[in-house]
Amino acid sequence: MVAGMIAKFVTLPEIRQAARRRLPREVYNFGAGGAETETTLRRNRRALSRLAIRQQILVDAREIDLETTLLDVPLSWPVAVAPMGGLVLFHPEGDVEMARGAGRADTLQFLSGATGWPVEEVAAANPGPKMFQLYHHGDRGWVADLLARVEASGYLAVCLTVDVQVYGRRERDIVARWDPRAAMSSAPNPRGPDPDYQARLTWDDVAWLKKTTRLPIGLKGIMTAEDARRAVEAGVGLIWVSNHGGRQLDQTQASVEALPAVVGAVAGRADIVVDGGFSRGTDVIKGLALGAKAVAIGRTVLWGLGADGADGVACALGILRAELRTSLALCGRTSVKGLSPDLLLRVD
Numbered sequence: 001m002v003a004g005m006i007a008k009f010v011t012l013p014e015i016r017q018a019a020r021r022r023l024p025r026e027v028y029n030f031g032a033g034g035a036e037t038e039t040t041l042r043r044n045r046r047a048l049s050r051l052a053i054r055q056q057i058l059v060d061a062r063e064i065d066l067e068t069t070l071l072d073v074p075l076s077w078p079v080a081v082a083p084m085g086g087l088v089l090f091h092p093e094g095d096v097e098m099a100r101g102a103g104r105a106d107t108l109q110f111l112s113g114a115t116g117w118p119v120e121e122v123a124a125a126n127p128g129p130k131m132f133q134l135y136h137h138g139d140r141g142w143v144a145d146l147l148a149r150v151e152a153s154g155y156l157a158v159c160l161t162v163d164v165q166v167y168g169r170r171e172r173d174i175v176a177r178w179d180p181r182a183a184m185s186s187a188p189n190p191r192g193p194d195p196d197y198q199a200r201l202t203w204d205d206v207a208w209l210k211k212t213t214r215l216p217i218g219l220k221g222i223m224t225a226e227d228a229r230r231a232v233e234a235g236v237g238l239i240w241v242s243n244h245g246g247r248q249l250d251q252t253q254a255s256v257e258a259l260p261a262v263v264g265a266v267a268g269r270a271d272i273v274v275d276g277g278f279s280r281g282t283d284v285i286k287g288l289a290l291g292a293k294a295v296a297i298g299r300t301v302l303w304g305l306g307a308d309g310a311d312g313v314a315c316a317l318g319i320l321r322a323e324l325r326t327s328l329a330l331c332g333r334t335s336v337k338g339l340s341p342d343l344l345l346r347v348d
């Protein structure tokens with residue numbers, strides 16, 4: 001933002017309210033909602049609020065260092081925009097507009113494999129660091145062709161989402177008799193030729209992916225130590241602890257609750273990302289303290305897109321960054337590196 005300009009939005013709740021006012025009700029609910037009873041969705045938030053931060057006083061907090069790396073890619077702060085499909089419902093220029101906003105906020109962006117735009121076009125809209133989230137929406141030949149384009153466009157990693165064997169039952173949409181895929185039918189083909197291919201994925205496909213791309217690979221949607229261990233053994237460099245923001249399997253643990261066991265199993269052999277309900281600077285601190293290298297943000301950024309396009313995205317990320325900086329200073333930590341679980345206390 002240009003110094004001296006009055007910002008349109010000054011808090012994150014304001015952005016969410018603006019998006020809610022602006023978007024059709026079905027679209028807002030598609031973004032906000034989760035699967036079935038929405039227990040997983042609620043748990044994500046509840047588990048975060050059950051973690052209290054223990055502050056340390058009288059630490060010189062004039063300089064706060066937010067820089068980090070993910071898969072050796074330097075990042076100006078440890079936050080990423082999570083991959084989200086269906087963005088055209090939230091803004092006519094969907095993924096391209098999201099890329100512009102992420103670039104403006106100097107924030108790592110994951111482009112969804114459900115994008116309706118050519119990956120080249122989205123890449124060109126964001127000069128900053130970007131990675132690609134893969135859906136196996138076709139056979140191996142289709143994926144190999146897509147990956148060649150992803151590599152050529154400057155994406156720095158490929159992250160396969162493994163928690164969408166089938167599409168979750170999102171009851172807000174079902175009750176409204178509203179199908180997001182039908183609502184997007186005027187957009188460019190948002191999916192590959194065979195979306196059902198996802199249901200047959202196994203560890204063999206991970207080995208194949210590893211052989212097929214020269215980019216580092218990640219798996220998004222890991223919730224247990226066993227799967228994390230197996231992923232590391234398969235040469236996966238990025239372990240993404242996620243329950244898909246409560247949109248897939250209902251009744252799982254909160255992702256922040258699953259994180260410590262995964263961190264223990266990975267034992268430093270891969271970088272860890274977490275997402276699910278993280279929507280404030282203090283939430284980011286909690287994810288990092290428990291061992292994530294970066295925290296991914298879904299809906300909080302999505303509301304920025306819905307409220308005001310790329311400006312809204314950049315504004316949401318700017319507020320989140322300011323919150324992170326403020327809260328680090330207030331808890332007496334001057335760097336995002338080296339945060340540890342003793343920063344947190346479980347309260348009920």
Ligand SMILES: Cc1cc2nc3c(=O)[nH]c(=O)nc-3n(C[C@H](O)[C@H](O)[C@H](O)COP(=O)(O)O)c2cc1C
Pocket residue numbers: 030031032044082083084085086112113114133161220242243244245246247275276277278296297298299300302
């Ligand atoms: C509207 C929407 C679309 C999403 N589409 C995808 C997707 O295409 N691929 C994917 O891996 N995850 C997708 N997700 C899940 C997010 O990447 C992320 O895991 C989740 O939103 C994080 O939780 P949060 O929204 O509470 O921050 C989507 C989430 C939302 C809200």
